Amino acid sequence: MSRIAYVNGRYLPQRQAAVNIEDRGYQFADGIYEVVHLHDGRLIDADRHLDRLDRSLRELRLPSPMGRAALLAVLAEVARRNRVREGLLYMQVTRGVARRDHAFPTPAPAPALVVTVRRIPPYPTDPEAWAGRAITHPDQRWDRCDIKTVGLTANVLARQAAREAGATEAILIDADGMVTEGAATSFWIVDADGALRTRALSHAILPGCTRGALIALLAEAGITLDERPFSVQALRDAREAFLTSATSFVKPIVRIDAAPVGDGTVGPVTRRLFAAFARHVKGAGRNAAE
Numbered sequence: 298m299s300r301i302a303y304v305n306g307r308y309l310p311q312r313q314a315a316v317n318i319e320d321r322g323y324q325f326a327d328g329i330y331e332v333v334h335l336h337d338g339r340l341i342d343a344d345r346h347l348d349r350l351d352r353s354l355r356e357l358r359l360p361s362p363m364g365r366a367a368l369l370a371v372l373a374e375v376a377r378r379n380r381v382r383e384g385l386l387y388m389q390v391t392r393g394v395a396r397r398d399h400a401f402p403t404p405a406p407a408p409a410l411v412v413t414v415r416r417i418p419p420y421p422t423d424p425e426a427w428a429g430r431a432i433t434h435p436d437q438r439w440d441r442c443d444i445k446t447v448g449l450t451a452n453v454l455a456r457q458a459a460r461e462a463g464a465t466e467a468i469l470i471d472a473d474g475m476v477t478e479g480a481a482t483s484f485w486i487v488d489a490d491g492a493l494r495t496r497a498l499s500h501a502i503l504p505g506c507t508r509g510a511l512i513a514l515l516a517e518a519g520i521t522l523d524e525r526p527f528s529v530q531a532l533r534d535a536r537e538a539f540l541t542s543a544t545s546f547v548k549p550i551v552r553i554d555a556a557p558v559g560d561g562t563v564g565p566v567t568r569r570l571f572a573a574f575a576r577h578v579k580g581a582g583r584n585a586a587e
Contacts, residue, residue, distance in 0.1 A: 301378040303371050303412040308378060311413065320409055322391030325399070326448035329353035330389040333372070334543045336420060336578050338382040340372065345506040349445060354390065356444045362390055362410040375412045384416045385544060389447060420578060421546065424563045424571045428549040429465030433529065434458055436469035436477050443500050455480035466540055468532070468553065475526040477501050482545050483508040486527065487537035487566045497524040507541040514573045520566065537564030547571045
């Protein structure tokens with residue numbers, strides 16, 4: 298079956314789908330995107346993702362291509378036409394098509410919207426089998442990492458470095474020697490004292506939707522979170538480490554830069570949070586939109 302994409306008001310086979318060569322997303326990375334996990338036909342944490350989409354649009358002064366109800370209908374229709382019930386929905390909004398000039402075009406063109414979907418394997422059930430490795434890498438991104446922009450060159454280079462090292466992710470280190478996040482994930486540790494830590498929200502990191510959903514689950518798990526920066530040394534001394542994202546879910550990291558994290562196995566806190574997030578994804582109503 299041909300994969301079907303939504304492109305500016307039309308549902309098209311992807312082999313026929315195209316955008317104008319003067320689309321500002323292509324020429325300037327003048328656009329934003331979101332990725333939503335589709336589990337058993339339900340959009341997981343849809344409101345968190347669409348709230349972040351709205352925030353990114355505001356930060357780049359981009360008009361919304363349509364209202365939320367209409368966008369949810371488009372997402373559902375793309376999934377339906379592709380017969381996907383377990384997958385990832387990708388949506389991208391750019392400033393649209395205009396003669397090439399750095400400043401915002403006047404009059405403003407209609408924003409461009411593209412939505413695609415792809416299948417993914419079933420939700421992981423074994424944290425040991427789901428575990429991965431990471432490397433550290435300099436954080437060379439721009440200063441507004443809180444906006445989910447399509448300008449991802451530094452992230453691409455960091456992920457490529459991880460792949461060439463046989464790792465899952467690159468953990469980004471800022472100029473002060475502090476951990477920010479993964480190239481495409483939020484990053485967490487259980488430090489040497491047993492505290493769960495992740496960096497507080499700021500312009501330095503993306504406000505991860507899975508990060509937010511997991512924080513909301515911590516109270517019921519009886520786990521306290523310490524949101525403050527931590528150093529590379531604290532990373533080296535950590536008992537446990539894991540990633541979160543719409544594609545990684547809760548992913549244990551058992552080796553960093555070829556050295557084991559803790560004893561090199563998935564730790565007890567990570568196991569509890571892996572199980573808690575699995576229940577969240579598989580639950581009804583509060584975390585999903587039909």
